[in-house]
Amino acid sequence: MAVRAERARPWVLLAPSLTVVTLLLVIPTGFVVAYSFWQRTVTGLEVPALNLANWAEVLTDGFYRAILWQSLRYAAITTLACALLGYVPAYFLVHTRFRNKALLILLLLLPFWISYIIRTLSWIHILGTNGVVNYGLRATGMTDQPVRMLYDEFSVIMGFVHAFLPYMILNIYVSLEGIDRSLVDAARSLGCTGWQAFREVTLPLSLPGLAAGSLLVFVLTGGSYITPMILGGPDNAMFAGIIFDTIIVQLDWPLGSALSIVLLAVLGTVVVLYTRFMSLSQVYKSFG
């Protein structure tokens, strides 16, 4: 009896969370797949059916494909920019002898605690017609007309990089921090220059962190729609924004379902590709 109770105990503890994940995520996602085949009647009601029209539209309409490509391109550019901007600060944080290193790391984590929407709209103050940059340009007499920098691809990417850079830095930091320093010393004592030791030892060993950060930034950007709505123009729509529009504004749920499955499949493929080469535990490590 006692053994049986002991064996059941972990499942009792797990029951609530497993129920939540199953009922609020697994089943609803399956439901979306089913819904994408439903028929939308003229009255706007949906009835269960095996209707392929939504899928035909999603898969053949060039509009959706173009937006999907644009979203993936934004995600790729953002990921690359975050990697380029993020590596050096992560390296600095690992190697600095600054007394208040903990404070510097805390500062780096601070953006996680600051509202995403506030951080996004803050770029209007920087790039807008009355923004800091234009103000500076006019004050120094470099221009007399405001330069347009807002509501285009540039401002959208800026918003993304600003929002997701901390994820990248944190992931790189975690993997750099885990490198055994004596390996670098060994390389140096065997005649490597500092740069060679970095290229041959440190950089390869930090790749898991770089990859984990890249995966997170790519998936987060690829599923965004708020940033382009605030900082983008009419040409900067993203796939997630089309989903929002279809579901919330047009109320075409079957079509929106099909679009959601496409986004899930595309970003899911990226995650699966990643797991072929790296372990997901690297991604989760940085949250611990």
Place this chain on the structure above:
Amino acid sequence: MVRGVFTAWNGIRFFTGLVYLFTFAPIAVVVLLSFNDSMFGSFPLTGFSLRWFGTLAANEAIMRAFKTSLLLGSLTAVISTAIGVAACIAIVRYEFPGKELVNTLLVTPILVPEVVLGVALLLFLKWLDFSRSFGVLLLGHVILTLPYVVLVVQARLYGIRRVYEEAALSLGANRMQAFREVTMPLLMPTIFAGMLFALTISFDNVTATMFWKSAGMETVPTQIFGMLRNSISPEINALGTVMIVITVGLPLVAGGVVRYFGRARV
């Protein structure tokens, strides 16, 4: 080799400084502009004023959104942490078949795009005729925050050594007593951290929340999003400053509390 100021390390330092500037300058500008006297929420600076905080406090829609966000965040934090901590105890302290799979299932929602999460839950609950808006938001925020709580709590739970419990057991405590007298107090800072994390994520979320809220119900971020339709009003800047003070100040205070508990423990 180049000596003097132009060393590689100084270059790294300089670049790092620029990245910190990039991170904080826009936020600093919001805070700065919230104290600006101007009618418009942008430059130029015309004088110091606190009046936009007054306008903010008098804005009923914003205050209502604040209450909604706080209630939603608190309930989410309590529920998410309660079920998350239970799950983590099972994963860290017990051996059972399928453990890896369970763990994966609990944390993968992090990698599911929030939009998909938003659509899936909305459609499913509407199909079930579950149309109470706050209820949908609460369920949504629980599933949104649970994986993060599980990650944070799990990492710390591994750090609490089992020998303390075993010592209590060997000294004659039963399992319940050992849990209540030893494990629970050791777990408190972790529970606290999990709740804080969940509260912040819930308070900040807009991507998925936009799918779940009904027309009349706003959280603080969706309220801000709605107000952005026009230009940035000075009120939004003030609201931004208030939110920064709350979401940054809270963890700092909490960090102090946790450290205090930590000290009392040893």
